[in-house]
Amino acid sequence: MTAATIILTLVVLINVIFAVRFIVDVVKHREEIKQEPGNGFMLALSSTLIFFFSTFGVSDFAISSILYRKTKWVSDKKLPGTLNAQCVIPVAVMALAFITVIDVDIVTLVVCIVAQIIGAYIGPRIVVKLSPSIIRKFIGIGLVIATLLILAGKFGLIPSGGTATGLYGGKLVIAAICLFAYGALNNIGIGSYALTMVTVYALGLNPLVAFPIMMGLVLFPFQSAVCSLLNMVSTAEK
Known part of the structure; x- marks a missing residue:
């Protein structure tokens, strides 16, 4: 069995576990869910569009943050957990x-x-340990960063990638350090798509290689983050 096969198998197994736990949690809190302000049809429609653009590298965190705050479907306290949880299966x-x-x-x-x-x-x-106001500020910073990175890419102010399919030595260490930081930032509502894309481009990777890296590494951290975030929200709301 190859390493790629092992990774893909883990993706399936971890997400099956997540799906089961998610369904159990939904059933357990079904009465609370009925009180949520979000419209089911509009959420389904918006999510379809959000994750369609996500396949092109457009941050679903950024789009969702703007949409949910403008419509007041999700409170700022619940926003980081919501952003993480909604992305796992897609x-x-x-x-x-x-x-x-x-x-x-x-x-x-x-x-x-x-x-x-x-x-x-x-x-x-x-x-x-963060208050809603601090989380709100971090989310705002994340949106600004994502916007600036997108604009910088469009105007050619940042690297657009090389031809490499892998990183080695010092470049791999730099990537690991950066992605460690991006994983932590995910938990306060700052998406890692734009940050990861700029990092791997700057290190000389082929632009296409950025996508399996983004999707693969965005996927696994959600599994460890989601449960903690949802527990955090549940405790904070009591």
């Missing part, structure tokens, strides 16, 4: 697709995934 599908069709060095992929898992595992322990 990003799993994207990860399976991108990892199987795009050639990427397996060592690079595994190192990047593990680095962000560790960052995401540590992150919730910090987020749980």
Whole structure:
């Protein structure tokens, strides 16, 4: 069994576990869910569009943050957990697709995934101590960063990628450190798509290689972050 096969198998197994726990939690809190302000039809429609654009590298965190705050469907306190939880299954599908069709060095992929898992595992322990106002400020900063990075890419102010399919030596270490930080930032509502894309581009990776890395490493950290974030929200709302 190859390393890629092992990763894909883990993607499926972890997401099956997540789906089961998510369904159990929904059933357990079904009366609370009925009181939520979000419109089911509009959420389904908006999510379809959000994750369609996500396959092109447009941050679903950024779009969702703006939409949910403008419509007041999700409170600022619940926003980081919501952003993480809603992405797990869709990003799993994207990860399976991108990892199987795009050639990427397996060592690079595994190192990047593990680095962000560790960052995401540590992150919730910090987020749980933050007030809604602080979380709101971080989300605002994240939106500004995402906007600036997108504009910088459009105007050619940042690298647009090289031809490499993997990172080695010092470049791999730099990527691991950066992705560790991005994993922690996920937990306060700052998406890692734009940050990861700029990082791997600057390190010389082929632009296409950025996608399996983004989808793969965005996927796994959510598993460790979601439960902690949802528990945090449940405790804070009592």
